[in-house]
Amino acid sequence: MSVTKTGGPGAVGAARPEPLPPGLMKMGVVLALGPILALLDTTIVNVGIDPVTRALHSSTAAVQWVATGYLLAISLTMPLSGWAVGRFGARRAWLSSVVLFVLGSALCGLAWSTGSLIAFRVVQGIGGGMIQPLGQAIMVQAAGPSRIGRVMGTLLLPVSLAPVLGPILGGLVLDHLDWRWMFLLNVPVGLLTVLLAARWLPVADRSGLPVPRLDVTGLVLLSPALTALVYGLATIGAGGAAGPVAVATGAVLLVAYGWHALRVGGREGRAPLIDLRLFARRGFAVATANGFLQGAVLYSSMFLVPLYYQQVEHTGAVAAGLLLAPQALGTAVTSLISGRIADRFAPRPLILIGIGCSLLGTLAFTQLGRGAGPADWLVVGSLALRGAGMGIVVIPGMAAVYSSVDKVQVPAAAGAVNVLNRLGGALGTAVLTLVLQEVQEGQPGSAGAAFGTTFWWVLALSALSIAPALLYPGTARKPA
Template sequence: MTAKVTVVRTEPATGRAIAVGREPLPPGLMKTGAVLALGPVLALLDTTIVTVGIDSVARNLHGPLAAVQWVSTGYLLAMALVMPLSGWAAGRFGTRRAWLASVVLFVLGSALCGLSWSTGSLIAFRILQGIGGGMIQPLGQTLMVQAAGPSRIGRVMGTLLLPISLAPVLGPILGGVLLDHLSWRWMFLLNVPVGLLTVLLALRWLASEGAPAQSRPRLDGVGLALLSPGLTGLVYGLSEIGGGGWAGPLAAGAGALLLLAYGWHVLRPAAGGGWVPLIDLRLFARRGFAVATANSFLQGAALYSSMFLVPLYYQQVEHVGAVEAGLLLAPQALGTAVTSLLAGRIADRFAPRPLILLSIVCSLLGTLAFTRIGAGGGPADWLLVGSLALRGVGMGIILIPGMAAVYSSVERAQVPAAASAVNVLNRLGGALGTAVLTLVLQQARTGHPGHPAAAFGDTFRWVLALSALAIAPALLYSGTRRQA
């Protein structure tokens, strides 16, 4: 008889030891993971392709930057608005059915984006696309965690992370090729055949769940009426404050009040009655979950806002083409892809706190050169490329420890709620970061008339500050590696 070999792995958030089996991964599980990986690959490809196409869209549709940035911000915000529904949808319709419906709606929104005729119609269809794409990742993570179990989730995610990590590499390059040889519309139309292939493979390889449970959770209508307009008002208000007038501050204040009302609604003693909270705030009472989601929020703010700024700088200041802009962005994604493949083994050997702090240090050092844009001769091109690669290394280090910290801090039944909350905060951070830095860039251009490079340098100092803010929650991770 062969003895079962067991290793001990440390829970990233708390340092608690977890037994991890060394049994081989079954082929059926890998097929399930491959299908579920296609969902976030679709969303990531779309996000990164669009980053290099913003300038082309603005010129073709004759829209100002303040309006065209909502092609990105509106998409991220729509994703954040529907992500809270993933826990309810999984219980009401079944996780597999809800995931398939999300992919189909994403494909439909992509097709309509490719047919849009104005900035307004493109933003509207991007919101529809975001509504479909918003639940793909949390529902897919729920299916993956439940299929793999806690003892195999790290190895499964480490194996399947390569295509997800390569999507940001291929996205900007593919976007540049499409813009140079076809048109910006193909940035969206490309999703249609890939999305249909995903649906066909899911119908074949994803196991059917059978009929949903008899006790289906009710939708929290009051919470939806408070949370969705609250998030929208807050992001819209922050993006409009710099334009003068009362609309921006009023919207931001109203959004903040609605979010406070949502908090009272879900935490009051009488809450319950068969409905599932869209975001279960009680999960944040768990230290590991609260720390990991705070880092996810700040990481989203720094990541998505820089993905908006970097290609805009290369296209508007350096006047490079779309393909070259995509190639210049590739080092950051390659750095993420390489280090994320090693992150699972690294996380097993070291305590989580130094790993997370190392990732933040890499991100800070990788941003410094961009803050010197417009100062004297500015940094050399090779230094900017190397800085992007270093930023990517920092992002890759944090991926698996951050995900493991979230899911190891909750019970199995709480996985859908946890996936919903962490993805909402990550995308909300991205929407807020993009809106705020667009405002900062506009103000910086006013302060540096005729010197666009200096305006970008000032704006990247805000990216540096966003990255530095993540140090505070990172210090709350466990600093020791406990043995069993």
Template sequence: MGHRKAQGDDGSGSRGGAYGLSTIGAGGSAGAGGLVAVVVGAALLAAYVGHALRVGRGGRRAPLIELGLFARRGFAVATANSFLQGATLYGSMFLVPLYYQQVEHAGAVEAGLLLAPQALGTAVTSLLGSRIADRVAPRPLILLGIACSLVGTLAFTRCGTAGGPADWLLVASLALRGAGMGIVLIPGMAAVYGSVERAQVPAAASAVNVLNRLGGALGTAVLTLALQQAQAGRPGHPAAAFGETFWWVLALSALAIAPALLCPGSRKPA
């Protein structure tokens, strides 16, 4: 019962916050309802924190996320990076197909296929990253991945401007973004598991997974709100509205630099 209670509190809080962020800019009763949802979601998350700490101190039941793990600097830094990576990954996976559908008038299947370069870039660099992560410290690899993601986003910020990006440049940019995400993936997970004891690995894996998905939900909600505001300010210019919103994607990617700088800068001796 305690475990179910913890799981429900965490899920309800995150869903409430994401829903509130996605509707808070609607104005009128919808906007007011969104603000209420944000407040309620924050209250539920706070209640979960209190519940998880109380259960953890009792030692008889394990909460969904063991908050004591965050007392370890390495784990807190690695999960913060995972949270922000989730926000940029899932947020852009929502925004890019929508751009192709609303601006380029692509069908749903075509818009989905246009994301293939990003998936291909992630797959290739994930394979390569697994081979070099044991020889290179996490920090430089993660920073390299973030840099690739930032550069791969720049072309999309020029959408709607005079002489906007060519289609081939957007495809190449998606591949570079995906490559950056793949570079971050392996050393990021290695940093997580390297920061906890062997017996704590299952709890750490659960916490990282939850926070990565939570980052994705909140990142998507933030970008939804940003796109809504941009479209309201640029009626009749959808491409420019998307270009403005991609600056938010760039900002979310840049935020990941802070925890990346705190990741280990040298390898532990074998």
């Protein structure tokens, strides 16, 4: 089965796809373990902030940097993924990222103070930042255009369950073991991942390929820009000047990077960290815009739902995290199904169906705090429907991104996609946090209703994603 390039995504025929070879499935298992490690670590640590604060005799404001420092380190290194593949090879770069993540985990487990723990979390984040984009690049290049949807659907299945397993594991660790085991548990799983990767990931022949130079100017501009934006968006709701100043600084650096990237992008032997010329391709631009908005919707809702149950329903942290289980299960099921059909049909109808499910699944939450509020069964069903919609949207969107670029551009495309998704999540969470605070201040004593009002904004964010979705191709092209 082949792909006809049309300048837009989804240019695949509707013939029955060939089965995935066992070697490719083994690669998928290994490459899924890396993102699972990183996601589990993030969710476990979020549950354990309070015990770490007590154990290290620190303040909540200081210990919050254990989570924030990790996210900033990821933002700092993620743009390097495309260059790392060209310089070291995808296999070596991915293995190095996992090894650094495991080393950072071991050091976190040995931390003796808040400062040392924050520093080691930064090491962990530097390794974790490139695991997902590098893994995606390896799988897409190995799978080929006709199998992208099924491969990405298979990868997303276990990854989507990590936000559910994280709070459970975190609760068990904190109930029965020392907080240090939140990090030390990564070590044996990470070492197993490295051993399996060394055996199952093929060594690519790089003889004769040019070795790219590191875009130092781009690195100096882009990585601090993304770090400042993520930090500013994460802290802008706390008040004070730090958040707005960081956002403004990040925006200025981002504009400077755009000017630099467009200036050097066409020069022989030079390549920017993220090639902005990729966005001139309709398929890539449409898919990444949709991914940006979907990131805003996903991460903001994963923040709001547990927060509502903790602040209004007075649910414990672990139980609140488990309330996201229906959403994660919905995503897991539909991502596997949509992965099987995304390689055969045009993306537009699939993505519009997914957005419709997300919109319907959000409606119940707009009624929080109004009267008796939505029934428990309706909340569970709505979460499952929202997750199902996201699973339907993600796979065709990712297939559209990677089928719109040449094979050699896949690593750079993976870096751009993941950066924009993270930025979308940071922006969506920051905006909705500000909305929630403003509504709570304007409606004192009505916390539940404030959440209901904020979910109308979530609904609006979901509706915004319809605009780029309409630009996807609506019919599949026959294979060449």
